[in-house]
Amino acid sequence: MRENLHRFFRAARGAGVRVSPAESIDAMRAVAQVGFNDRDILRDTFLLTLAKTQDEKRALGECFDLFFSQPEPQQENAEQNKTDDNSESGANPSADEHGDNAGGAANENVGPLAQMLLSQDRSAISTAIANASGAASLPDIRYFTQRGIFQTRILDAMGIQRLRDDIDEQTTRNPALAERLQEALNGLRGTVRDAVSQALLLYGREEAENLRNEILRNAPLARIEPRQVEQMRALIRQIARRLRERYSKPRKRQRRGHLDVRRTLRRNAAWGGVPFLTAWKRKHRDRPKIVALCDVSGSVARVSDFFLLLIHSLHEVVDDVRSFAFSGHLIEVSDILESNSPEEAMKEIMSKVGFGSSDYGNSFADFEDNWMSAITPQTTVIVLGDARSNNLDPRADILRRIGERSKRLVWLNPEGRMVWGFGDSEMPRYATFCTVVRQCATAQQLERAVSDIVATYQ
Amino acid sequence: MADTRPTASIEAVESGLAAQGYIASRQIATAVYLSQQIEKPILVEGPAGVGKTELAKAIAAWRGMKMIRLQCYEGLDEAKALYEWKYAKQLLYTQILKDKLGEVLGGAQSLAAALDQLHTFGDVFFSKEFVEPRPLLQALEQPAGCVLLIDEIDKSDAEFESLLLEILSDFQVTIPELGTVSAVAPPTVILTSNSERDLGDALKRRCLHLHIGFPEQKLEERIVESRVPGISQTLRKQMVGFIHEIRSLDLKKLPSVSEAIDWARVLVLLQASELDHEIVKDTLNVLLKYEADIEAATPQISSFIAKASRQGVFS
Numbered sequence: 001m002r003e004n005l006h007r008f009f010r011a012a013r014g015a016g017v018r019v020s021p022a023e024s025i026d027a028m029r030a031v032a033q034v035g036f037n038d039r040d041i042l043r044d045t046f047l048l049t050l051a052k053t054q055d056e057k058r059a060l061g062e063c064f065d066l067f068f069s070q071p072e073p074q075q076e077n078a079e080q081n082k083t084d085d086n087s088e089s090g091a092n093p094s095a096d097e098h099g100d101n102a103g104g105a106a107n108e109n110v111g112p113l114a115q116m117l118l119s120q121d122r123s124a125i126s127t128a129i130a131n132a133s134g135a136a137s138l139p140d141i142r143y144f145t146q147r148g149i150f151q152t153r154i155l156d157a158m159g160i161q162r163l164r165d166d167i168d169e170q171t172t173r174n175p176a177l178a179e180r181l182q183e184a185l186n187g188l189r190g191t192v193r194d195a196v197s198q199a200l201l202l203y204g205r206e207e208a209e210n211l212r213n214e215i216l217r218n219a220p221l222a223r224i225e226p227r228q229v230e231q232m233r234a235l236i237r238q239i240a241r242r243l244r245e246r247y248s249k250p251r252k253r254q255r256r257g258h259l260d261v262r263r264t265l266r267r268n269a270a271w272g273g274v275p276f277l278t279a280w281k282r283k284h285r286d287r288p289k290i291v292a293l294c295d296v297s298g299s300v301a302r303v304s305d306f307f308l309l310l311i312h313s314l315h316e317v318v319d320d321v322r323s324f325a326f327s328g329h330l331i332e333v334s335d336i337l338e339s340n341s342p343e344e345a346m347k348e349i350m351s352k353v354g355f356g357s358s359d360y361g362n363s364f365a366d367f368e369d370n371w372m373s374a375i376t377p378q379t380t381v382i383v384l385g386d387a388r389s390n391n392l393d394p395r396a397d398i399l400r401r402i403g404e405r406s407k408r409l410v411w412l413n414p415e416g417r418m419v420w421g422f423g424d425s426e427m428p429r430y431a432t433f434c435t436v437v438r439q440c441a442t443a444q445q446l447e448r449a450v451s452d453i454v455a456t457y458q
Numbered sequence: 459m460a461d462t463r464p465t466a467s468i469e470a471v472e473s474g475l476a477a478q479g480y481i482a483s484r485q486i487a488t489a490v491y492l493s494q495q496i497e498k499p500i501l502v503e504g505p506a507g508v509g510k511t512e513l514a515k516a517i518a519a520w521r522g523m524k525m526i527r528l529q530c531y532e533g534l535d536e537a538k539a540l541y542e543w544k545y546a547k548q549l550l551y552t553q554i555l556k557d558k559l560g561e562v563l564g565g566a567q568s569l570a571a572a573l574d575q576l577h578t579f580g581d582v583f584f585s586k587e588f589v590e591p592r593p594l595l596q597a598l599e600q601p602a603g604c605v606l607l608i609d610e611i612d613k614s615d616a617e618f619e620s621l622l623l624e625i626l627s628d629f630q631v632t633i634p635e636l637g638t639v640s641a642v643a644p645p646t647v648i649l650t651s652n653s654e655r656d657l658g659d660a661l662k663r664r665c666l667h668l669h670i671g672f673p674e675q676k677l678e679e680r681i682v683e684s685r686v687p688g689i690s691q692t693l694r695k696q697m698v699g700f701i702h703e704i705r706s707l708d709l710k711k712l713p714s715v716s717e718a719i720d721w722a723r724v725l726v727l728l729q730a731s732e733l734d735h736e737i738v739k740d741t742l743n744v745l746l747k748y749e750a751d752i753e754a755a756t757p758q759i760s761s762f763i764a765k766a767s768r769q770g771v772f773s
Contacts, residue, residue: 018659022663023663030495030496041484041488044489045492048485052662057667269549
């Protein structure tokens with residue numbers, strides 16, 4: 001059973017639950033107390049000792065159900081085969097009897113696997129598959145591309161070679177038996193395939209997810225396929241969570257220069273009130289204030305979408321965000337984003353300002369006329385756009401004023417540095433007034449950019 | 459025989475807590491049982507008002523132990539949680555003992571001899587006598603053990619979490635001047651958190667993690683029954699069904715168990731025999747704590763009552 005527990009811990013890690021050695025020891029001690037008899041209690045015990053957040057509890061619960069239901073599908077499967085056999089035999093009883101007799105007679109001539117299949121001993125077959133899985137180190141499976149090789153390994157370990165030889169041999173001597181064996185072999189293949197798929201689900205989930213996320217992180221946001229959008233949103237949420245964890249620590253800093261009289265007196269009471277140790281007043285750090293201006297025209301729209309999602313998922317870190325979207329003209333979109341789901345919000349924004357040709361000059365002018373007061377000396381202004389203004393007046397003078405009013409002015413450009421300044425790109429002209437200009441085409445670059453912005457407030 | 463024992467003990471925990479008026483789900487009972495068996499603290503998370511603090515009180519009452527409570531808040535530090543020196547007493551004693559000093563050192567000829575003589579008296583002023591034990595230290599010093607409730611740990615600073623690590627894993631604290639104080643009898647430690655911030659991994663690793671959510675309908679009916687005995691069965695079913703419907707709405711603050719109990723008391727006070735639109739509308743402010751929530755729920759009242767009553771008929 002200890003072996004099984006270890007396998008379960010591995011499966012739990014595969015499901016994304018971080019199980020440290022100390023926690024696995026706790027779990028074992030707890031299991032030793034409650035025993036294995038009551039499955040519900042066992043499940044609760046694992047949920048209590050291993051999972052430390054609600055997400056982990058959900059993942060572990062699913063993993064537990066999958067793991068401990070493992071032997072059952074195989075049995076059902078075998079049962080299925082058997083009932084199939086029976087129904088067939090019901091239609092054709094004489095042939096079945098004949099086959100049985102022939103099987104009985106030929107038993108000495110076929111290998112152990114064939115005998116096992118013929119006898120339809122379900123538990124023996126399950127055990128054989130479990131043993132062969134162990135021999136083929138099935139728990140090491142990580143990627144779906146490995147399914148074929150593990151199936152082959154397991155079947156090899158079960159002695160499929162001998163079975164094939166038997167079938168070949170019997171084809172001439174006893175065609176009915178050969179056919180039965182062939183059918184049993186197909187059934188066995190199916191069962192093993194199921195076992196491998198289940199193992200992949202158990203042990204390989206996290207690895208596969210990591211691989212997929214790694215690819216997604218480095219894919220250009222503007223060109224991902226529609227079916228990946230949902231995955232990308234999930235990834236962006238993950239990034240947001242990471243940033244939250246990193247930056248939502250208490251914001252306190254010692255402020256030298258202002259004595260905290262009460263704490264100083266208390267701390268120095270031991271010396272009769274003579275202030276050997278001084279206590280200083282502390283100051284809460286500023287929370288980042290962000291004003292985001294996002295181009296939502298054409299190719300940049302998708303990047304803006306993800307950027308806005310990320311910025312608005314950072315509540316614990318950034319509590320003051322005002323977002324604006326523009327292509328031909330500019331509107332405030334903070335409320336739309338706060339009150340709708342990301343998909344709906346983006347649709348609404350696009351219907352209001354999207355799909356025009358971008359006019360940076362006009363949009364900046366809109367901003368200056370209506371919302372310039374949103375910028376304070378603590379604000380970071382982020383402009384997301386490709387700076388392609390269709391040869392209209394770029395109004396870099398407004399950007400200069402924005403830069404002067406704000407703490408920092410950051411420009412994120414989804415285009416590669418190579419093409420900045422070519423064609424109608426006004427990037428070099430805008431860049432002179434920005435504190436930072438960075439390329440921002442992939443999720444990874446997006447994460448770094450936002451992380452750096454938040455870090456300047458720490 | 460050995461295998462049936464844990465189930466029986468978990469049921470014993472359940473009935474023990476029930477005797478104190480705390481109706482525990484199987485998972486809660488398992489957590490309490492395990493925390494006693496493998497001597498681990500329980501970290502309880504969940505929305506406000508589902509009985510996290512109540513759990514600690516019930517355990518203390520059930521096992522007849524003292525409960526020591528440490529309420530966490532921002533800025534809580536060692537001096538308020540662990541121990542403090544009784545500075546005033548130390549000062550007073552030095553003043554009083556000044557006269558005695560001459561007698562003690564009377565025979566000494568030189569400064570070195572006087573010092574030697576002083577050393578023989580030891581660290582009188584930094585001894586147990588002058589330590590003011592705060593909740594954590596008190597909990598360790600209870601000879602019969604106790605229930606230590608560290609409430610709303612998520613409100614404290616991250617540094618305070620680190621302070622707790624030693625006491626949580628080994629049931630001991632280290633005072634620099636005195637050495638390590640170990641627990642006389644390991645206390646049962648319950649930590650509660652409203653998930654206002656994520657707790658550190660180090661803290662979570664040392665605890666059993668129990669999440670108490672909103673209870674199922676049957677369980678909640680039992681809870682209301684045990685807390686508000688005067689309420690009739692039909693009304694109880696209706697009101698719990700109604701609350702479950704309310705929880706399906708998208709509200710700022712969902713009504714939790716404590717609000718359910720309050721509402722049951724109010725309904726009993728108003729001598730309502732069953733829910734109707736008027737009485738629900740008048741008492742909705744017991745359940746919902748935001749104006750916007752009440753506005754969102756008001757149009758639904760009639761349909762919710764109808765649904766809740768229908769459930770009552772069939773179950």
